[in-house]
Amino acid sequence: MLDLLKLGLRGGRPPRQLPATPALKPTYDVVIIGGGGHGLACAYYLARNFGITNVAVLEKGYLASGNTARNTTIVRSNYLTPDGVRFYDESVRLFGNLSHELDFNIMYGERGHLTLAHTDAAMRTARWRAEVNQHLGVDSSLVYPDDIARLCPELNLRDDVRYPILGALYHPPGSIARHDAVAWGYAQRAAEMGVEIHTHTEVTGIRIEHNRVVGIETNRGSIACGKAMQAVAGMSSELARMAGFRLPIRTIPLQACVSEAVKPFLDPIIVSGSLHIYVSQSARGELVMGGSTDPYPLYSTRSTLEFKEDLMMHMLELFPFIGSLRVLRQWAGMADMTPDFSPVMGLTPVENYYIDAGWGTWGFKATPVSGTCMAETVATGKPHRLCAPFSLERFYDYAQVGEKGAASVGH
Amino acid sequence: MKILHCPLNGPRNISEFVYGGTVSTMPDPAAVDDRRWAEYLFIENNTRGVVREWWYHTATAYWFIAERDTATDTILKTYPASALFGAQQAGAGP
Numbered sequence: 052m053l054d055l056l057k058l059g060l061r062g063g064r065p066p067r068q069l070p071a072t073p074a075l076k077p078t079y080d081v082v083i084i085g086g087g088g089h090g091l092a093c094a095y096y097l098a099r100n101f102g103i104t105n106v107a108v109l110e111k112g113y114l115a116s117g118n119t120a121r122n123t124t125i126v127r128s129n130y131l132t133p134d135g136v137r138f139y140d141e142s143v144r145l146f147g148n149l150s151h152e153l154d155f156n157i158m159y160g161e162r163g164h165l166t167l168a169h170t171d172a173a174m175r176t177a178r179w180r181a182e183v184n185q186h187l188g189v190d191s192s193l194v195y196p197d198d199i200a201r202l203c204p205e206l207n208l209r210d211d212v213r214y215p216i217l218g219a220l221y222h223p224p225g226s227i228a229r230h231d232a233v234a235w236g237y238a239q240r241a242a243e244m245g246v247e248i249h250t251h252t253e254v255t256g257i258r259i260e261h262n263r264v265v266g267i268e269t270n271r272g273s274i275a276c277g278k279a280m281q282a283v284a285g286m287s288s289e290l291a292r293m294a295g296f297r298l299p300i301r302t303i304p305l306q307a308c309v310s311e312a313v314k315p316f317l318d319p320i321i322v323s324g325s326l327h328i329y330v331s332q333s334a335r336g337e338l339v340m341g342g343s344t345d346p347y348p349l350y351s352t353r354s355t356l357e358f359k360e361d362l363m364m365h366m367l368e369l370f371p372f373i374g375s376l377r378v379l380r381q382w383a384g385m386a387d388m389t390p391d392f393s394p395v396m397g398l399t400p401v402e403n404y405y406i407d408a409g410w411g412t413w414g415f416k417a418t419p420v421s422g423t424c425m426a427e428t429v430a431t432g433k434p435h436r437l438c439a440p441f442s443l444e445r446f447y448d449y450a451q452v453g454e455k456g457a458a459s460v461g462h
Numbered sequence: 463m464k465i466l467h468c469p470l471n472g473p474r475n476i477s478e479f480v481y482g483g484t485v486s487t488m489p490d491p492a493a494v495d496d497r498r499w500a501e502y503l504f505i506e507n508n509t510r511g512v513v514r515e516w517w518y519h520t521a522t523a524y525w526f527i528a529e530r531d532t533a534t535d536t537i538l539k540t541y542p543a544s545a546l547f548g549a550q551q552a553g554a555g556p
Contacts, residue, residue, distance in 0.1 A: 288508035299504040302532075347481035350510045350533050357463065357477060390504055446504040447497050 069114070069235070070242050072249050078275040079107045079247075081429060082267050084254050084290060085282035086110025087119040088230070088415065089407050091237040092422025093280060093429065094246045100423070101430040104245035107276075108238075109269060111253035115234035118284045121352075121384030122415040123307050123329060123341040124230045125320055127164050129191040129222040131180050134440040135393065135454045136187045138420060141437060143224055145419035155236030157228045158334060163319040164225020165194075165203060167369075169214040173325050176455065177220040184222070194221045203319050205370060212368050214326060225320050227331050227339075233418055257293045263402040264294070280405040280429050282421075285350075285385030287395075287408035296400045299446045300387045300409055304345040306358045308381040310373070312336035317370075326365040337379060340366060344386055344412065354381040386411050391451035396424060396441040397434040405429050406443065413457050464535075466517070469542045470524045482516030484509075485527065485546070512538065 081097060083090045086108045097103040110116070126146050128139035150157050168174045177193050184191030195218050196208050208216055238248055249271070256268035257279070266275045281290050291298050317332040327343035342362040345355075359378065367374055387409045389395060394417070395409035407425050410417070424435035434442060440452050464476040489502055507513075510533050517528045517540070527546055529539040 288506065289510055297501075297505045297507065299506060301506055301508055302510075346477075348508070348532055349535055351535050353535065355464075447500045449496075449500065 068239055069248065072251070073247055075107070075249065075252075075269070075272055075274055076247070078105075080105040080277045082106070082274065082276040082279045083108045083282065084267070084279065085117070085284075085407075086234075086238075086248060086250060087115050087117045087282060087284070088234045088237065088418040089119075089284075089410070089421050089425070090280075090282040091115070091234050091241060091248075092418050093282065093407070093425040094248075095237045095241040095244075096422045096426035097430060098241055098244035098246055100426055103430060106241075106246045107274065108241075108246060108248045109252045109254055109267070110248070110250045113250050114238060114248065115231055118384040118386070118410070118414055119230055119234050119418075121305075121307070121382055122230060123331070123339050124227045124333075124415060125164070125225065125322075125329065125331065126159075126228060126416045127222055127225040127320075128189050129164065129166070129180055129184050129220060129225070130457075131176070131183060131455045132393075132452050133183060133187060134452050136183060136189060138437050138441075139413075139416060140187065140189055141423075142417050142420035143226070145423070146226065146228065146416075147224075149228075149233070149236070149419060153236035153240050155232060155239065157232040157236060159226055159228045160334070161224060161226045162331065163202065164222040165199065165319050165321050166220040166222070167199075167216050167321065167323040167326070168218050168220070169216060169323065169325045171217075174218050176324075177218060180220055189222075190224055191220060191222045194219050203317070203321065205316055205372075206321065207369055207371055214365075214368065227320065227333070229334075230415055233415075237422070254290065254293070257290075257295075257404070259295065259401055259404075262400075264404040278403040278405070278429055280407060280425060282407040282425070284387045284408065284410045284414055287387050287406070291399070291406070291408075294399065294401050294404055298387075298395060298406075298408060298443070299389055300395070301348045302350055302385050303348050303388045304351060304353070304383045305341070305386040305412055306345065306354055306381070306383040307339070307341040308354075308359065308362075308378050309333070309340065310338040310376040311379045313338075313376065321369065323365070323369075326369075328362055328365050328369070330366065330369075338373065338376070344388060345383075350385060352383040352385060354383055390446075392454040392457035393452040394421070394438075394441045395443050396421065396438040397428050397443065398432075399443060403432075409441075411457065413454075466528070466537055467540050468519050468524065469526045469540055471519055471522060474519065478520055480518045480520055482518050482525065485514045485516060516543075 258266035424438040
């Protein structure tokens with residue numbers, strides 16, 4: 052507080068808190084490829100939980116410049132499969148305490164989360180999810196239009212629309228957070244424990260001897276490593292190709308946009324699987340809006356008019372009064388879509404090379420739990436119990452985890 | 463709006479089409495082992511660059527082949543499936 056006052060009086064920029072990129076050392080115990088939330092969280096927990104600090108995080112752009120910067124910041128655990136619910140519930144628990152743990156304000160706000168149902172089929176799925184959630188101790192229930200009117204009076208609940216609202220799955224712990232702060236917090240604390248963060252360092256090759264990873268080639272030179280882990284959503288298949296294996300992943304853009312800022316009017320997070328929309332109001336007053344993934348695979352972060360037309364058509368039905376709001380920013384991220392809407396985590400066909408991929412539209416909310424799971428997996432060489440169901444091997448065992456609770460997925 | 467040139471219907475809005483996956487060869491289901499079959503079903507090349515894909519025009523129920531650059535979002539070429547598989551396979555879909 053006093054520091055803030057001094058800085059205000061002195062003027063100028065606050066001092067840089069994260070150390071500048073150092074020179075690459077010839078050898079690291081662990082190299083983490085990808086300096087987004089997941090990679091940085093893994094680095095932090097490797098140092099904190101396992102005392103492994105001879106670690107380099109390699110990021111080809113600036114810190115957290117990929118999908119960590121491009122999501123719609125929603126955190127929740129009201130998934131459908133027991134494996135998914137257990138996993139994301141641990142994430143919600145870790146998120147709730149993260150500002151204290153990192154001593155870094157991630158602006159975590161519990162808003163409540165409403166998944167709207169417009170059809171009998173969606174009501175059935177909502178009831179199913181509520182039952183699974185409650186069985187596993189997650190605060191989640193089916194609510195009807197009179198409850199929805201109380202929770203979100205701004206929502207248009209009239210029945211003279213194309214898709215009237217029949218009910219919703221209500222999840223009070225649903226939250227939003229400042230996405231960049233999550234990455235910055237992990238980066239700063241990891242760096243304090245000795246982890247090196249190398250930005251603008253692109254991986255160009257992976258050195259493998261006798262089916263074991265021994266080194267990483269980068270645009271700044273080559274390094275040797277004991278173990279390596281990739282966390283590069285969007286580019287997962289390209290990196291895996293360098294390591295010599297393929298993944299059950301298609302890279303598909305996921306677009307989003309924000310409106311200009313207005314006074315706070317929307318407290319809960321509103322989602323509709325049938326209409327393919329999700330919306331929340333940020334602390335700055337902007338409406339953060341997202342929709343379904345693009346209709347075909349693409350390695351690009353371009354935005355399209357079609358996406359906005361589809362999105363706004365439904366947005367206007369839910370909130371007719373936002374018709375005069377203007378779109379302030381638009382962007383896209385490259386999402387790793389898996390056939391069962393669950394991630395790919397853990398061991399790979401290459402020894403000592405680990406993977407954290409397949410994060411589709413559900414990556415940000417898993418940042419802390421993926422960090423703890425991957426740290427344990429890398430440190431011990433055995434998959435953490437929470438991420439064991441999400442192994443790459445599940446596709447060869449025909450043991451997919453069909454997660455119909457994923458966002459942007461029609462049910 | 464993005465335009466896709468359908469070999470049957472000419473230039474149409476891409477929203478009239480459905481993506482059908484990359485062209486790949488199905489192993490013989492009777493001869494293949496479970497692992498190889500899983501690979502055929504689930505594992506993707508996910509190439510960043512030029513790929514050969516199945517596309518489907520919804521209104522006319524017509525399958526055809528497109529060559530597309532997945533890095534630049536450009537469609538390079540479209541042609542009937544018969545050009546790839548011969549006349550008997552045309553219109554059979556992926």
